[in-house]
Amino acid sequence: MTVSATATAEVLLPIEEPARAIRDSRPLSLITCGSVDDGKSTLIGRLLWDTKAVKEDQAATLHRDSGKQNDLGLPDFALLLDGLQAEREQGITIDVAYRYFSTDRRSFIVADTPGHEQYTRNMATGASTADLAVLLVDARAGILEQTRRHATIASLMGIRQFVLAVNKIDLTNYDRARFIEIVHDFKEFALTLGVKQITAIPISALKGENVVYDGRASMPWYDGPTLVETLEKATTRSNQTVGFRLPVQRVSRPGESFRGYQGTVAGGSVKPGDSVVVLPSGMVANVTKIVTFDLVRNAAVAGDAITLVLDRQVDVARGDMIVAIDSQPMTGRGFDAQLVALQPDGIEPGKRYWLKSGSRRQRVTVEPVSQLDLKSSKWNTADKLGMNAIGKVHLTFDEQAIFDTYEQNRTTGAFILIDPDTNNTVAGGMITGRRSELGGIHKDDQRVLLSLPADLAEKIMATALFADRRQDVDVRHTSVGRAAEILADLDE
Numbered sequence: 026m027t028v029s030a031t032a033t034a035e036v037l038l039p040i041e042e043p044a045r046a047i048r049d050s051r052p053l054s055l056i057t058c059g060s061v062d063d064g065k066s067t068l069i070g071r072l073l074w075d076t077k078a079v080k081e082d083q084a085a086t087l088h089r090d091s092g093k094q095n096d097l098g099l100p101d102f103a104l105l106l107d108g109l110q111a112e113r114e115q116g117i118t119i120d121v122a123y124r125y126f127s128t129d130r131r132s133f134i135v136a137d138t139p140g141h142e143q144y145t146r147n148m149a150t151g152a153s154t155a156d157l158a159v160l161l162v163d164a165r166a167g168i169l170e171q172t173r174r175h176a177t178i179a180s181l182m183g184i185r186q187f188v189l190a191v192n193k194i195d196l197t198n199y200d201r202a203r204f205i206e207i208v209h210d211f212k213e214f215a216l217t218l219g220v221k222q223i224t225a226i227p228i229s230a231l232k233g234e235n236v237v238y239d240g241r242a243s244m245p246w247y248d249g250p251t252l253v254e255t256l257e258k259a260t261t262r263s264n265q266t267v268g269f270r271l272p273v274q275r276v277s278r279p280g281e282s283f284r285g286y287q288g289t290v291a292g293g294s295v296k297p298g299d300s301v302v303v304l305p306s307g308m309v310a311n312v313t314k315i316v317t318f319d320l321v322r323n324a325a326v327a328g329d330a331i332t333l334v335l336d337r338q339v340d341v342a343r344g345d346m347i348v349a350i351d352s353q354p355m356t357g358r359g360f361d362a363q364l365v366a367l368q369p370d371g372i373e374p375g376k377r378y379w380l381k382s383g384s385r386r387q388r389v390t391v392e393p394v395s396q397l398d399l400k401s402s403k404w405n406t407a408d409k410l411g412m413n414a415i416g417k418v419h420l421t422f423d424e425q426a427i428f429d430t431y432e433q434n435r436t437t438g439a440f441i442l443i444d445p446d447t448n449n450t451v452a453g454g455m456i457t458g459r460r461s462e463l464g465g466i467h468k469d470d471q472r473v474l475l476s477l478p479a480d481l482a483e484k485i486m487a488t489a490l491f492a493d494r495r496q497d498v499d500v501r502h503t504s505v506g507r508a509a510e511i512l513a514d515l516d517e
């Protein structure tokens with residue numbers, strides 16, 4: 026594509042692959058992160074300006090407010106972002122600000138997350154909904170600890186696509202060797218995170234080079250994509266990688282004959298006739314009806330708020346989860362997780378917290394296991410996690426818990442920890458797996474327990490799998506997760 030580097034030129038974006046445009050109709054959600062003053066606000070301002078997302082009245086205000094203009098006679102783009110009064114006073118970005126912009130091919134939501142260390146929480150908030158992270162680096166400073174921290178948090182939050190935007194390249198006199206050196210440093214670090222999809226772009230956010238317009242005039246040595254071209258091609262993460270999930274927020278019983286289970290679909294899809302399992306009880310039923318606020322629907326997908334009606338009487342309470350029978354989450358009392366500690370007290374070993382995931386709130390004991398050293402990128406043994414520490418922990422629940430891994434489902438695999446004494450959110454985290462050694466919780470369970478309605482149980486018990494294990498099996502209501510475990514054992 027040919028677009029000139031002047032700020033007044035039209036953006037000529039090729040109209041191709043209409044099928045992909047339809048497929049990617051959901052806006053791409055991205056975060057920008059990096060150290061203080063790397064130029065995040067300037068970059069986002071520039072994106073908004075050059076994609077014409079700035080309304081005329083905003084532009085006029087910007088011209089008026091911008092005391093000193095840059096050497097291109099353009100306003101201070103960072104002012105487009107500094108909407109909050111406090112920000113202006115302190116000269117820093119203090120909260121996550123979401124902005125919208127679009128090109129002819131795609132629309133975008135961008136979260137501007139602050140670079141100051143104490144704002145790690147905001148960075149984690151922004152990252153938890155993003156498809157892609159734009160990691161800004163000041164070309165003069167190179168990769169700093171804060172760069173590594175933000176890249177790590179973004180990857181912990183499941184982001185797999187990174188743009189390394191080497192900014193202020195104009196201040197290095199467009200030095201190609203410097204760009205290559207920084208890219209090399211970052212790629213080496215990114216390997217330790219398991220992040221492979223990195224597009225490195227030399228940019229000048231201030232001058233608008235390689236952001237929306239190409240910077241060929243100043244950087245003939247760079248023939249890669251601009252930032253916007255990269256964003257247009259990025260893929261969105263989907264919530265639908267695992268089966269149907271309905272965390273139950275409310276049981277609706279308007280009359281004797283009607284009982285519905287209400288909630289927002291947190292993954293997959295459902296239609297009448299589908300078999301589902303209610304967790305943790307493990308009871309199986311079939312969907313007879315899907316109702317939204319005014320319609321009876323023939324299907325529902327992730328994000329839909331629905332009332333589900335089942336074909337038989339089952340025990341369902343708020344906090345339970347109704348899931349696809351053929352793709353179930355993990356249930357158990359012991360889970361592995363990674364988290365970011367958000368409060369000065371950090372995470373104390375053996376302390377009991379409230380864990381909140383969706384509408385569920387459960388008591389949990391947290392045991393830190395290791396902490397990520399951002400300098401060496403190694404996980405060091407740790408039994409306490411301080412403020413902003415990124416750690417691996419063991420979670421032990423008082424009662425059965427239900428999760429997917431965060432990798433599989435970002436709603437049912439994410440949680441926050443709340444300190445019961447102060448009500449503060451002390452950590453944000455993601456589930457990485459279920460712990461198999463459950464400290465004796467299931468140790469004395471010698472018998473297989475299957476929770477199924479009689480008709481289904483009969484069928485399953487007749488299969489070859491159970492032919493010579495009949496005496497080991499009790500058919501009664503129990504956790505399907507436990508039954509699945511035993512089935513897996515039998516399979517071995």
Ligand SMILES: Nc1nc2c(ncn2[C@@H]2O[C@H](COP(=O)(O)OP(=O)(O)OP(=O)(O)O)[C@@H](O)[C@H]2O)c(=O)[nH]1
Nearest residue numbers: 062063064065066067103117118140193229230231
């Ligand atoms: N020369 C040059 N200066 C830039 C560039 N990008 C940003 N700057 C300048 O760098 C300074 C910091 O930019 P900001 O956009 O405020 O940085 P930030 O990362 O958003 O900073 P915080 O909001 O405090 O986290 C400002 O004076 C910008 O004008 C660039 O590409 N080239």
